[in-house]
Amino acid sequence: MIQFKEISLAFGDQVVFADFNLNIAEGEKVLLRAASGRGKSTLFKLLLGFQRSDQGEILFKGRRLDRNNLFYFRRNIAYVSQDVDLRNLKVWDLINEIFDYKYNRTISITKEKVMELIDFFLLPADLITKEVGQLSGGERQRLGLIICIMLNRPVWLLDEITTGLDQESKKVLVNYVLKQHKTVLIISHDQIWSKNNLVRVEEW
Amino acid sequence: MNVEEVSYLSIASLLILIIPVLVINRKLRIGLNKEIFYALARMVIQLSLVGLFLQSIFRLNNPFLNLAYLLFMIMVASFSAARSCSFQLFKLFIPLFLAFILPNVIVLLFFNAFVISLDHLFNARYMITIGGMLLGNCLNGNIISVNRFYQAIKQNKNEYYYSLSLSTNKTEALRPYFKDAVLASINPTIASIETIGLVALPGMMTGQILGGVLPLTAIKYQIAIMIAILIARYFSAILAIIFTSFQAFDENDVLIF
Structure with missing residues (x-):
């Protein structure tokens, strides 16, 4: 479904990728594991077109990432960035804004649905009345995941969404993600993701 | 007088x-x-x-000469605004020039034609003075709006990317920064409109009164010019962001500057 083909990328004289290849099949859950600075997050940014590679190409269902297919890539991918960089608004207002974006308007969201997910991921019920700046890191990560779930796009990119969570929350989150019929790319240093046979580990 | x-x-x-x-x-x-x-x-x-x-x-008082002088002032303003952004001087000059010239010339001609009801729209005494006041204000406004806009995106790069992934659309992802930049540019004008006359008499009114004009006449001019400034500055700020943004992002919606 997703193919990184012979990707090369360097920032100055720091080489991040040299002839990097990766194939991901539909429905696969892939854990990306590499030392810090080896380009895990950059890989997500390449896939979304936020970063260009020096060489190589990226395919999504046979379509090459370029100007014409950029929108196709983005609308098929839900991304949860490492720090869940949301603007400092009330959570509920923010959710409304996100689902008022033109492309997301067809998705119907209700407060009940959001509350259900908030409850499921062991978040406090008053979360939606708080401002993003008041949330803890762990709360923001789960909020990012909830938005990602509601966007209901076929591919998920999850960048460090379990870091700093307690064991119980981690378990709930990991079990939920692995059960989905989605193609999921995971960046995490957490062992919990690989303690099963559902996840393919890619290490470099 | x-x-x-x-x-x-x-x-x-x-x-x-x-x-x-x-x-x-x-x-x-x-x-x-x-x-x-x-x-x-x-x-x-x-x-x-x-x-x-x-x-x-x-x-x-030659209309062509007056117009040429106005154009010269607009070019200087565009250059100063581009220089204040310190990046990509030449790429920004043309978009900024358009952002200055469109609202300023339209508001200025409207002002001369319908507010002062001049027979000669290009009369130097009005065109160059009023034009200069509008331009000076737009210059301050555009320096604020353009700098604010691009600095906010640069400082919140990850936030912008995240919004872009959520929305899939650059315009929507940029909207909050656009809004903040326009507000920052217009707020000082609104504040000065609110307090005008209480703290200090505006320069134009002072000049007119010193020149022998009755205060009530001077006030009418001042009110009209403030409205004209607000309108010109508003449109100029918006256009400055829109026109420069065509140069500022690559085809992947990533800021190049």
Whole structure:
């Protein structure tokens, strides 16, 4: 479904990728594991077109990432960035804004649905009345995941969404993600993701 | 109009009051005297040249010449605004030039035609003075709006990317930064409209009253010019962001600057 083909990328004289290849099949859950600075997050940014590679190409269902297919890539991918960089608004207002974006308007969201997910991921019920700046890191990560779930796009990119969570929350989150019929790319240093046979580990 | 003509000698007499400033600076070792001399000399030369120049432009009062002078002022404004952004000077010049010229010329001509009801829209006495006031305000406004907009995106790069992934659409992802930049540009004008006359009489009104115009007439002009400034500054700020954004992002919606 997703193919990184012979990707090369360097920032100055720091080489991040040299002839990097990766194939991901539909429905696969892939854990990306590499030392810090080896380009895990950059890989997500390449896939979304936020970063260009020096060489190589990226395919999504046979379509090459370029100007014409950029929108196709983005609308098929839900991304949860490492720090869940949301603007400092009330959570509920923010959710409304996100689902008022033109492309997301067809998705119907209700407060009940959001509350259900908030409850499921062991978040406090008053979360939606708080401002993003008041949330803890762990709360923001789960909020990012909830938005990602509601966007209901076929591919998920999850960048460090379990870091700093307690064991119980981690378990709930990991079990939920692995059960989905989605193609999921995971960046995490957490062992919990690989303690099963559902996840393919890619290490470099 | 009976304006008291100021003689050169009487201006020079003001220098007597500067002597204590110089003496105190010297005694307290505030190294400012050189700067004061330089600034004063520069002002005298600069304004003398402008005065001579304007006098001949006003005497000729040729519509084409007036228009050419206005264009020159707009070019200088575009250049200053582009330079204040310190990045990509030449790429920004044309978008900024368009952002200056469109609202300013439209508002200026409207003002001359319908507010002052001039027979000659390109009359130097109005076109260059009013045009200069509008332009000066737009310059301040555009420096704020363009700088704010791009700095906010640069400082919140990850936030912008995340929004872009959520929305899939650049315009939507940029909207909050656009809104903040326009507000930052317009707020000072709104504040000055609110307090006008209470703190200080605006320069144009002061000038007109000194020139012998009745305060009530001067006020009418001042109200009209404030409205014109607000409109020109608003559109100029918005257009400056929109036009520069065509140059500022690559085909993947990533900021190039």
